Amino acid sequence: MLKDIYQPNPEFAKDATIKSMDEYNELVKKATDDYEGFWADYANEKIDWFKPFDTVLDESNAPFVKWFDGGQLNVAHQCIDRHIETRKNKAAIIFEGDRGDKQVITYLDLYYNVNKFANLLKEDFGVKKGDRVVIYMPMIPEAAYAMLACARIGAIHSIVFGGFSSEALRDRIEDAEAKVVITADGAYRKTKPYMLKPVVDAALTGDTPVKKVLVVERNNEEVTWVAGRDYSYNELIKSKSGKCDAEPMESEDPLFLLYTSGSTGKPKGVQHNTAGYILWAQMTMEWVFDVKENDTYWCTADVGWITGHTYIVYGPLAMGATTVMFEGVITFPDAGRPWKMVEEHKINQFYTAPTAIRVLHKMGEDEPAKYDLSSLKVLGTVGEPIDPPAWKWYYEEVGQSKCAIVDTYWQTETGGHVVSPLPGATPIKPACATLPLPGIIAEILDPETGEKVGEGESGYMCITRPWPSQIRGVWGDEERYKKSYFGDVKKDGKPVYFTGDGAVYGGDGYITITGRTDDVINVSGHRMGTAEVEAAIKKHDNVAEVAVVGKPHSLKGEGIFAYVVLKSDEGVADEIEEVKAINNIIKKEIGNIALCDDMIFAPGLPKTRSGKIMRRILRSIAKGEAITQDISTLEDPSIVAKIEAMANCSTC
Numbered sequence: 262m263l264k265d266i267y268q269p270n271p272e273f274a275k276d277a278t279i280k281s282m283d284e285y286n287e288l289v290k291k292a293t294d295d296y297e298g299f300w301a302d303y304a305n306e307k308i309d310w311f312k313p314f315d316t317v318l319d320e321s322n323a324p325f326v327k328w329f330d331g332g333q334l335n336v337a338h339q340c341i342d343r344h345i346e347t348r349k350n351k352a353a354i355i356f357e358g359d360r361g362d363k364q365v366i367t368y369l370d371l372y373y374n375v376n377k378f379a380n381l382l383k384e385d386f387g388v389k390k391g392d393r394v395v396i397y398m399p400m401i402p403e404a405a406y407a408m409l410a411c412a413r414i415g416a417i418h419s420i421v422f423g424g425f426s427s428e429a430l431r432d433r434i435e436d437a438e439a440k441v442v443i444t445a446d447g448a449y450r451k452t453k454p455y456m457l458k459p460v461v462d463a464a465l466t467g468d469t470p471v472k473k474v475l476v477v478e479r480n481n482e483e484v485t486w487v488a489g490r491d492y493s494y495n496e497l498i499k500s501k502s503g504k505c506d507a508e509p510m511e512s513e514d515p516l517f518l519l520y521t522s523g524s525t526g527k528p529k530g531v532q533h534n535t536a537g538y539i540l541w542a543q544m545t546m547e548w549v550f551d552v553k554e555n556d557t558y559w560c561t562a563d564v565g566w567i568t569g570h571t572y573i574v575y576g577p578l579a580m581g582a583t584t585v586m587f588e589g590v591i592t593f594p595d596a597g598r599p600w601k602m603v604e605e606h607k608i609n610q611f612y613t614a615p616t617a618i619r620v621l622h623k624m625g626e627d628e629p630a631k632y633d634l635s636s637l638k639v640l641g642t643v644g645e646p647i648d649p650p651a652w653k654w655y656y657e658e659v660g661q662s663k664c665a666i667v668d669t670y671w672q673t674e675t676g677g678h679v680v681s682p683l684p685g686a687t688p689i690k691p692a693c694a695t696l697p698l699p700g701i702i703a704e705i706l707d708p709e710t711g712e713k714v715g716e717g718e719s720g721y722m723c724i725t726r727p728w729p730s731q732i733r734g735v736w737g738d739e740e741r742y743k744k745s746y747f748g749d750v751k752k753d754g755k756p757v758y759f760t761g762d763g764a765v766y767g768g769d770g771y772i773t774i775t776g777r778t779d780d781v782i783n784v785s786g787h788r789m790g791t792a793e794v795e796a797a798i799k800k801h802d803n804v805a806e807v808a809v810v811g812k813p814h815s816l817k818g819e820g821i822f823a824y825v826v827l828k829s830d831e832g833v834a835d836e837i838e839e840v841k842a843i844n845n846i847i848k849k850e851i852g853n854i855a856l857c858d859d860m861i862f863a864p865g866l867p868k869t870r871s872g873k874i875m876r877r878i879l880r881s882i883a884k885g886e887a888i889t890q891d892i893s894t895l896e897d898p899s900i901v902a903k904i905e906a907m908a909n910c911s912t913c
């Protein structure tokens with residue numbers, strides 16, 4: 262039986278899209294009894310098709326699947342044009358800049374801005390259907406226009422988070438063979454300008470597939486302009502027509518790529534296609550956030566991550582909602598900033614990451630009480646497990662014990678939520694993602710047998726039937742797609758999608774995510790492959806070997822712990838300088854988000870006789886746990902005690 266349960270607020274449930282567990286169960290049953298019929302009905306109801314689809318699901322070439330084949334649509338049309346008749350003067354985007362500057366962009370404004378942007382890309386830059394366009398932008402409305410302009414003309418966008426370094430940007434540009442980069446001169450952070458264009462310049466030195474760079478002049482700081490390559494958006498856009506037909510796209514034409522970390526090698530270009538992605542983005546907006554016509558919804562993510570794609574831009578706009586875009590830092594000028602914004606904009610749904618909740622809690626426990634938060638109805642979390650104290654504060658102080666907390670579990674690869682409470686139906690349990698959404702066959706399986714595990718048992722979080730918004734491929738690497746996602750678990754002899762996460766059933770089918778089972782760590786809700794950080798550290802001349810693991814961190818969820826073995830035997834002359842030098846390389850290769858929280862210069866690494874690094878031991882040492890593993894089979898068992906002593910000392 263479930264303990265510590267919070268029932269949905271009955272006042273809220275009355276008007277909710279899904280009002281009760283009976284309704285939830287009915288939808289689950291419908292999907293179970295007639296999976297294709299379930300999805301076909303929603304696809305017909307929700308999408309404004311240019312041409313109806315012929316088949317619902319084609320699994321003949323699994324794990325490469327096709328949804329709604331034969332259908333034609335356009336995502337920009339779905340997100341903008343179809344709302345013009347009924348919502349042209351409704352706010353589509355409410356923008357709040359770092360310095361408090363505001364803009365309200367109606368659906369009609371959005372229509373013209375996106376059409377002009379699309380014409381610019383076509384006419385001035387020669388962008389065509391299928392071309393890849395990298396977007397390296399701050400959180401300004403032009404980032405959304407750029408995404409939607411690409412969607413309108415059928416170009417495939419690949420957004421690179423603005424915190425990534427020039428090297429990380431270069432890798433992503435090259436992998437996608439992008440011919441255009443859209444960026445800004447810079448933006449503002451804590452009221453001070455910061456620059457993006459110089460990072461783009463550095464990423465484009467030497468051989469590059471990029472022919473043109475479009476620069477949105479946001480902070481008007483001095484930047485370098487390369488003649489024939491760099492163009493000002495602010496200038497070019499002036500002469501563009503506000504009319505641009507939406508390209509008819511096949512259901513399975515790619516919509517975007519988004520690079521994310523895996524346990525091995527370089528980041529993977531996760532590919533999402535058109536119809537299935539937009540359908541689920543829209544449906545989950547309606548179900549999970551329960552956004553009503555007059556609501557104002559705010560997700561604090563950055564458009565550089567999947568949450569920003571699905572739940573700042575595509576999901577809200579597809580359903581015709583009002584979405585808030587925020588350029589600033591939520592703890593600036595103080596930890597009351599988000600609550601002040603909730604009061605001012607009368608926000609109804611607020612969606613953020615556990616890291617942000619922990620920081621806001623720590624820095625401003627009493628701040629929510631200073632503001633009128635009565636407009637709030639649904640609070641969301643995403644990106645990492647949320648710990649019960651942060652959950653409780655969020656529920657009681659921010660939600661005033663009347664808002665549902667939707668702990669949404671999903672990934673870049675799933676496109677949208679897969680396990681989440683429904684705010685009007687699901688009894689919630691602190692720090693628990695609860696139940697699979699209707700239509701998503703998510704099961705915790707035993708990796709050995711492929712059987713579903715029992716209540717109270719843990720296993721691998723899998724999705725055992727294809728779903729419309731699932732990843733369609735890893736850009737340019739079919740094998741990696743199969744191996745990364747369909748290589749580990751088989752059910753009834755058939756490979757099924759494995760998320761990479763462990764999970765446990767906690768009673769009545771409730772799912773709690775326990776974290777990654779692979780070498781991926783989750784730093785402030787950002788996915789980081791330990792292999793990527795290791796590759797960066799190895800670029801330091803004096804590094805012989807390195808192993809990186811995650812370590813629990815009170816604010817970030819996980820921090821990065823590096824064990825570095827230097828080439829020189831003499832030890833380190835100046836540890837602080839050496840740590841700085843290594844962190845500078847990480848900053849250059851990946852960006853500040855991958856800086857190490859702890860680093861020790863170890864005399865060696867614990868390895869088996871065949872040379873495999875025993876990461877489990879390193880993880881235990883990083884956590885300060887006693888070593889329970891058998892170390893007698895190690896090449897040099899004495900190394901463990903030496904590293905343990907150093908680690909204890911580094912934290913003492």
Ligand code: PRX
Binds near residue numbers: 521670674762
């Ligand atoms: O480990 C899970 C964790 O974040 C991973 C996905 O990261 P990313 O692709 O960057 O997407 C983040 C935003 C969707 C997952 O494999 N994760 C995500 N949501 C939760 C979570 N862990 C626990 N609870 C969640 N609600």
